[in-house]
Amino acid sequence: MNAKKLGILLVAGALAAGLNACSSASEAPTGTTGATASGDGSYTIGVANFTLGGPYFSGMDKAIAAQAKKKGNVEIISTDANGDAAKLASNVEDLLSKNVDAVIISGGPLESAPAALNSIKTAGKPVVLVDRKFQTGEYTSWIGPDNKAIGVQDGQFLAEKLPDGGKVAIIKGGPADNSIGLARTDGVKSVLGSAKGITLVEAPDFGNWGSDGGLTVMESLLATNPDLAAVFCENDAMCLGAQRAIADAGKAKQIIIAGVDGQAEALKAILDGTNYVVTGLNDADIIGSLGLDRAVEILGGAQVEKDTVVPSPQVTKDNAAKYLDPNGGF
């Protein structure tokens, strides 16, 4: 009896799901034909996160969901690949089989995701990349920061702060082929490498993008180069660890710090007038919500820009208060 009932329920459920899928599939084309329909048609958008292990990426995922909620008619299905490229591809396939209208990929440090992009292309769905632009493969649109420009910004600020030159250390996140970090460091080097009197010291060990890594790498740097004048880290989390190491060594007055991202604790340190002097805002909230907007625009049939660089304003003591949101996710 019970088994029979269950069977009927299952069949009914499957039918309902099938009908649902049909209706949403038939809605998508109407959406693309008439721009006016975009306000009425409801969409399901799949989000494929390469990783949520880091405040920046989890903030991005939340921002996408929050923006979808604001729109009211967009449902989000979010997935996490736990830092595994193969899992990302299978997550995308799962999303496609759930018949999402569009996919947003937050690719973290991935250079490319050919398998994921191919299956989306085969399914004929639009794909919006947030933060990470893939070097190969076809995508509909990309929204993200210019990492090299952020590095250049930090470099220029440090050069101004160090008119007499001095040693500037660079703490990298790693691994060696992480092109986000490379772009940031390249930016800094392009300015400071030619600046008068400035010597660059690259830490041999990676800080692995975390505060604990930044701390240990900085400790080693302080042992080998006690006369540092400044340190640049590829993200704020590492800088915050480095700041602790510098404070422990009693060198807070000697060494200034430049980071990237705009993590809340870093903004607070900058605002408080510590030796943490500058960061470049790489706002996950803005990039995430713009990414969702972009996906909805595409589904509505709008012609959109292919690549959009979100500006990364320089944050110093003068304007840190403006960016420090005590309730913000990141």
Add this chain to the structure above:
Amino acid sequence: MTGQLTNTRRYPRLVLGGRDLTVEVVFVTLVVLLVAVAASTSDTFLTQTNLTNLLKQMVTTGLLAFGMLVVILTGGIDLSVGSVVAFSGILSAGLVSGLPLPVAIVAGLAAGIVFGLINGTLVARFGLAPFVVTLAALTTIRGLAFVYSEVPISPENESFLTLGSAMVGPIPLSTVIMLAVFLVGGVFLTRTPAGRSIVAIGGNAETVRLAGINVRKHVILAYAISGACAGLAGVILASRVGIAQPSVGVAFELDAIAACVIGGASLAGGRGSAKATFGGVLVLVLINNLLNLYGVQSFWQQVLKGLIIIAVILVQRTNRART
């Protein structure tokens, strides 16, 4: 005939001055050699800054390695320690904003013990494989750390930072705590009935059971000790960094296992000592420190670290495999 066969299968022995090298001699030689090379080739090595760095940087690996040793002695393994570090750190950093400092520290430690008790119970009472249980715990506890807080927590109470940065004379407080754990732990394993039972279980659990000793209870105790060490390491690390991150401690279990293995502990259980494990920790930390001082690129550091671990184990094995 068979006896001869086993004889011919002997591994080559390393002999020094007519005597076989023991694990202890290998260690002392290795550490002295490393320090001598370091001191003579790098101006920085013997500076106070660097020596303090060394002392600070061995704390996390040291604490985790001792806990790991206790579990390995029973023939088990604890892969969850890195996640416990993250959870305990972020829990105590979160609690310290509203609660007194000692309560927050104890809560971090207690969380580690609770996780250890759960791991131990699943292994001992339900007979599940330690590898599987603690692998599941690794992902569960990491998830819980993110559930507690997705974003890093910087404790509002400044006194939280003292645990990680206070000095006792020239030695960091955290290092003193770790050394105390090894000293007390060493005595526990060699001199107390409970400690000796843990070692004996790894040798032959059935014999221990027949001797009237409660095997389950001691296995659970071993995992609880490992959890406690990981909890303590997590609190100290969060205090040292000044920010607790839910993502901290990934792959920390590997260094802890490596330290035990370099220290001659057998993954089959029953063999290993606190002293030798501490030697293993020293070797690992010295290698890291030296490669950094020489400015060796990070990927070469990984390669060299792996090769050195294999080399040390080979040396030990050649001198142990005499039956």
